[in-house]
Each structure stands twice: as C-alpha cells, then as structure tokens.
Amino acid sequence: MERISYTSSKKIGCETMKPFVYDLTLDGWKSWAKEQGEPAFRAGQIFDWLYVKRASSFEEMSNLPKPLRTKLEEHFGFVTLDEITRMASKDGTVKFLFGLHDGHAIETVLMRHDYGNSVCVTTQVGCRIGCTFCASTLGGLKRNLEPGEIVAQVLEAQRLLDSTGERVSSIVVMGSGEPFENYEATMDFFRIINDDHGLNIGQRHITVSTSGIVPNIYRFADEMTQINLAISIHAPNDKLRSKLMPVNRRFPFEDVMKACRYYIEKTGRRITFEYALIGGVNDQPEHAEELADVLQGMLCHVNLIPVNYVPERDYVRTPREDIFEFKRILDRKKINTTIRREQGHDIAAACGQLRAKHMESSKR
Numbered sequence: 001m002e003r004i005s006y007t008s009s010k011k012i013g014c015e016t017m018k019p020f021v022y023d024l025t026l027d028g029w030k031s032w033a034k035e036q037g038e039p040a041f042r043a044g045q046i047f048d049w050l051y052v053k054r055a056s057s058f059e060e061m062s063n064l065p066k067p068l069r070t071k072l073e074e075h076f077g078f079v080t081l082d083e084i085t086r087m088a089s090k091d092g093t094v095k096f097l098f099g100l101h102d103g104h105a106i107e108t109v110l111m112r113h114d115y116g117n118s119v120c121v122t123t124q125v126g127c128r129i130g131c132t133f134c135a136s137t138l139g140g141l142k143r144n145l146e147p148g149e150i151v152a153q154v155l156e157a158q159r160l161l162d163s164t165g166e167r168v169s170s171i172v173v174m175g176s177g178e179p180f181e182n183y184e185a186t187m188d189f190f191r192i193i194n195d196d197h198g199l200n201i202g203q204r205h206i207t208v209s210t211s212g213i214v215p216n217i218y219r220f221a222d223e224m225t226q227i228n229l230a231i232s233i234h235a236p237n238d239k240l241r242s243k244l245m246p247v248n249r250r251f252p253f254e255d256v257m258k259a260c261r262y263y264i265e266k267t268g269r270r271i272t273f274e275y276a277l278i279g280g281v282n283d284q285p286e287h288a289e290e291l292a293d294v295l296q297g298m299l300c301h302v303n304l305i306p307v308n309y310v311p312e313r314d315y316v317r318t319p320r321e322d323i324f325e326f327k328r329i330l331d332r333k334k335i336n337t338t339i340r341r342e343q344g345h346d347i348a349a350a351c352g353q354l355r356a357k358h359m360e361s362s363k364r
C-alpha cells in the first residue's frame with residue numbers, strides 16, 4: 001500500500017486549512033519529524049499520545065520538548081469533531097451526530113455485539129451515488145472527509161468505551177458516502193487505525209462497502225490487504241439495478257461482477273454482497289433465483305438487509321416470511337446467506353436518517 005507524506009496545508013471544501021493530527025499515518029509522522037529536524041522516534045511518541053494515551057491536546061504530550069509541542073500546534077489542527085447529538089438504543093447501539101469545522105454534520109454508529117464493539121464510519125458528507133432507498137444521498141454530495149475526520153469518529157467511540165475498559169474491535173465503512181469515491185483518504189484511514197503502534201484494529205476486522213466503483217475494486221484487489229470487501233448489489237440484473245442504483249449506469253452490473261471475480265481470484269478472499277430487500281421491488285422468489293444463478297460458483301456470501309423506511313421514498317418493507325423465503329431459495333442453491341440483525345431501530349440508526357432530520361430542523 002502506498003503511504004501519504006506530510007503536506008503543510010490543504011483545501012477542505014472552500015477553506016485552506018492546517019492538516020488534522022489524525023490525518024497522518026505513522027510514516028507520515030516520520031517524514032514530518034525528518035522535515036523538522038527531529039529524531040524519527042518522535043513520530044512514535046506522537047502516535048502513542050494520539051492513539052494509545054488518547055491525548056486531546058498537544059499540551060498533554062509531556063515527554064515531548066516544549067519547542068516541538070509549539071511546532072505541532074503551529075502545523076496541525078486538533079479538534080475535528082463536535083458532538084451535536086448522541087442517541088443510545090435499548091440494545092446498546094449508540095448513534096452520534098458530529099458537527100465538522102465547516103458546519104456540516106456526519107453520523108457515526110457504535111454497535112455492541114457478542115463478539116465485540118464495532119463502529120460504522122462515514123467517509124463523505126452526503127453522497128452522490130443516489131441509491132433510491134437511502135437517506136444519505138438526498139442532499140447530494142457536499143464534500144469528501146479527510147482521513148483524520150474518519151479516524152476521529154473511531155476515537156470518539158473509543159473514548160466512550162474507555163470508561164468501561166472496552167475497545168473498538170471492528171470497523172465497518174458503511175456509513176454515509178461512497179468510500180471508493182474517497183479512496184485515498186479511506187486507505188489512509190485504514191493504515192492509521194490498523195497500525196499496531198496505535199489503535200491496532202486488525203485488517204480482518206475491517207469491512208469496506210462499495211456501491212461498485214469498478215476501477216477502484218481492481219485497485220483495491222491489487223492492494224492485497226486482508227480488509228473485507230462488501231459490494232452493494234441490491235438487484236440480480238442490470239435493468240433492476242439501474243432503477244435502484246443510478247451508479248449502475250456508470251458501472252454496469254456485468255462489469256461489477258467481473259471486477260468482483262478479479263478480486264476473488266487475485267486475493268483468494270470472499271466477497272460479501274449486500275442486498276437490501278425492498279417490498280415488491282427486488283424481493284420476489286424469481287429475484288432470489290436469478291441472484292443465486294449469477295453468484296453460482298463464486299467465493300461469496302449474501303447479506304440480506306430488510307430496507308429501512310425512508311419517509312422521502314415510496315418503499316415498503318418486505319414481510320418477514322418473504323425475507324425467510326428469499327434466504328431459503330439462496331440456501332437451497334448453496335449460496336451462503338445471512339439476514340442482517342437490525343440494531344438501534346428505536347434511534348433511527350439507518351444510514352443518513354439522523355443527519356436528514358438535523359438538516360431539516362436547521363432549515364426551519
């Protein structure tokens with residue numbers, strides 16, 4: 001995987017800003033230290049303060065000389081997220097709405113499972129992909145997030161868990177936005193959270209989900225990481241997929257499947273296909289049959305997601321029995337299938353709903 005190097009300022013939206021402290025990989029810190037005439041070990045110390053001791057100011061970094069702390073202050077911004085709302089579900093799910101420095105808001109979800117704590121992060125403010133069942137795309141894409149703004153979401157969840165001595169053990173990149181349209185920042189995010197000098201979240205415990213940005217599926221395959229890949233497929237053929245996901249006109253179904261086959265061949269890793277079931281639209285037995293035929297022989301797994309009600313869209317939920325029937329058809333054809341367990345239902349945890357509400361109330 002290629003590495004970023006340090007840049008002294010960057011443009012975020014319309015503003016030119018100092019980079020955030022969480023933007024840099026450990027190698028990025030090493031190159032910054034070198035540029036400043038500091039010994040390389042300072043990079044490790046800074047990384048340790050940020051991710052192990054979880055300092056929230058340069059002042060706290062007591063083993064760094066004062067002139068270095070001043071330099072850090074001059075070169076980097078610390079505050080990235082401002083908590084606007086925090087909602088806790090009965091099942092332990094916590095949903096955050098964070099404000100960014102430029103007035104935008106993003107969502108992050110902390111989920112509690114038997115096997116650990118997982119954080120669902122956002123990679124863009126809004127989204128331009130336009131999936132018809134998704135609230136995140138309603139206002140279009142505002143801007144990409146910086147790596148540090150993605151990392152900070154994990155840190156905020158980790159700070160909450162610190163009070164009970166728990167840790168974030170897995171990450172899903174399935175919040176608002178299309179991570180493969182913010183590819184470099186997403187890859188830097190992975191490098192930072194995966195680094196064993198910091199949060200040390202194992203690659204096999206990270207999953208990234210894309211709507212099918214074909215060139216970056218190939219690129220991701222060539223990175224040869226252990227990170228799990230999920231594809232939002234949502235239909236068994238080109239025609240229906242184009243209706244549900246306008247991105248399919250840019251990257252047709254067959255091209256997505258070809259890229260997936262390349263990924264599997266290159267990495268030997270299994271792909272997850274996410275399939276949002278929408279009542280009467282893509283949830284009929286014939287859809288399940290067709291999907292099973294398309295996926296036949298592939299190293300894959302299907303995750304069925306009963307679609308959440310989005311007030312702005314005219315979709316109804318698939319009846320429970322039909323969800324099970326869909327799964328039964330796939331199982332019968334030897335396609336490994338699960339039904340996603342819903343979490344945080346009582347706190348509008350579906351992608352984009354909290355932000356959509358916030359945008360609506362800000363307008364009033």
Ligand code: SF4
Nearest residue numbers: 127129131134137177
């Ligand atoms: S489902 Fe994902 S890719 Fe599709 S519009 Fe929503 S955020 Fe964008």
